[in-house]
Amino acid sequence: MAGNKGRGRAAYTFNIEAVGFSKGEKLPDVALKPPPLFPDTDYKPVPLKTGESEDYMLALKQELRETMKRKPYFIEKPEEKPDIERYSKKYMQTYKEEWIPDWRRLPREMMPRKKCRKADLKSKNAKGTDKVSSLIDTADVLKKIEELEKRGDGEKSDEEYEEKEGSKEKRKEGDDNEDDNDDAQQEDYEDEEELEEENDYINLYFEDEDDFGADSDDNMDEATY
């Protein structure tokens, strides 16, 4: 014991034999590199459990993974253009069902509010003005009323009619203050919307489905995930 001190293996302050090295035995080298990535194992792993329930759970797991990818919750990265456009790609696209979150349960800032609203109004305005310009003659207005009546969409047609009337009147006032007109119109819209229902956000921000025509696809992206 005492011999260890001072000479030879003086680096150790304890009895080296206690750790399992006999006197004079060579100590193992210092490890200077990280252990191997796939070290050899002394014992082979036991085989996995197999059985009916295991098989069923395996199938469930794999099915679940595939289903998740087709759910609207799976948000894909905007794809970069592939080098070769494949013909088959067209047929492999899956169409996801839409998902409209229940906004009442989410913080207000989650709602795609402003953009959606503006875009919505714009498209609506565009529609309105188009129709107005095509129906400049007052005679045509009657026709239009009939048409709307045929559609049988009572409530809505009334609204539209009023809107048109209003916008027409403003139009008559002069073209130079059209911007103001637009603003006024917007206000009109907002008032109407708020009258409809105070706290039903879905109705407020996602108007009748008719409005999501071919021209307002981008709005859809904003609103539904």
Added chain:
Amino acid sequence: MTQAEIKLCSLMLQEHFGEIVEKIGVHLIRTGSQPLRVIVHDTGTSLDQVKKALCVLIQHNLVIYQVHKRGVVEYEAHCSRVLRMLRYPRYIYTTKALYGDTGELIVEELLLNGKMTMSAVVKKVADRLTETVEDGKTMDYAEVSNTFMQLADTRFVQRCPMVHAPENSDTQPPPPAPNLVINEKDMYLVPKLSLIGKGKRRRSSDEDAAGEPAAKRPKHPTDNKEPIPDDGIYWQANLDRFHQHFRDQTIVSAVANRMDQTSSEIVRAMLRMSEVTTSSDAPFTQPLSSNEIFRSLPVGYNISKQVLDQYLTLLADDPLEFVGKSGDSGGGMYVINFCKALASLATATLESVIQERFGSRCARIFRLVLQKKHLEQKQVEDFAMIPAKEAKDMLYKMLSENFISLQEIPKTPDHAPSRTFYLYTVNVLSAARMLLHRCYKSVTNLIERRQFETKENKRLLEKSQRVEAIIASVQATGAEEAQLQEIEEMITAPERQQLETLKRNVNKLDASEIQVDETIFLLESYIESTMKRQ
């Protein structure tokens, strides 16, 4: 959160919700709760994308929000809840075993969609079931909602926190985020849909008369206008209840392995009696008298009261202490000690891991140290009856892998090695933590390997999918056998072989994930119950 857990969360989110959600989710897990604007800034993702991702995460109960002062809403991710996604197959399978296909689909829909209203679940499940049964038959809404009510009664599904609408909202501006409150009383209360259910059933039976299955029914325009009866009442799967069930099953099977089938039936009866009366995180069940147990044993299980008492005494005397005796009234009061049971199960897991990794002789040393609590090195060598040199080698190996820990007790204040006792001991809690951490790592590795395998063979997989699609479409048009064979031969023999290998490997990896999760469950329950007791 350890790195291994975060990595696993990241993989889970990516597999289930895509890369954008993964980015936001992982960012929230790393940083804790954050307001929207900071998330947008720090992740460098567009505002819209962040909003979408957060909506998805909130929908799936993975993120919660809170309003802080000055109306800032902060979002916080639940890391442990994300990891639960690994267990989804097991939840679904369990419900299938308990409540059949209908229950299976209800829980599956709830897990896939995060939260849903009861009417939506019932509708979806009825439609899905109708698709599977033969033509002409339909699945009644009433039948599905019955199963749903059973699930709610046994607490496998529960209500999500409700939106608490502030009163006289006209005068004040609406709050920045809805106030979600949990109403304990209503947690498992199924909304009165019976009337509506009948109405729906009538409608579907009307259509039965017309010979049109419900699934194929075109959406009535009136459907949109009629108010949803249970609007705003959302349901989710109650994962804690599932865990309670898993725990009980494990205890029952452990008792069956240790003693015999009859004693496991007795324990099962005790657990079933206290299922509803005991909360899922209580350390003990309510005390049950032997008379009560005798009455609630399954019918046709013919054992006399005397035999039952003998069994109970035997169970209470067992050193593992799964069952404890708490009093003598009513023919003896017995409880099931969950804490002890989970500790025994966790210890058994540790032992078996050591046995499989280091061999049986190491396991002997481990058990020895476990039993004797503290041992000096010399004692270990003697008691284990293993040559000193080998014993040392094994002991150090387990020490370096952190299964065994070392306690220094200096005789003098200078901590000189020659005047210090070195005691080897097993700290089960920390060893279990370490093993749990390793399990997380293993699952991460398994998923990464699976993704790698799939990516390597992407071209082949796509090809086989295409060929399958072509075959299906050709078959639909009624092609000849020769034609079909020709198409099938588009995949060459070596390719077919490669596909087979891939499938086998992926299956194996997937199965391993599920089975590692069983160990994860056990260790987590043990750690949780021990932490609560302290």
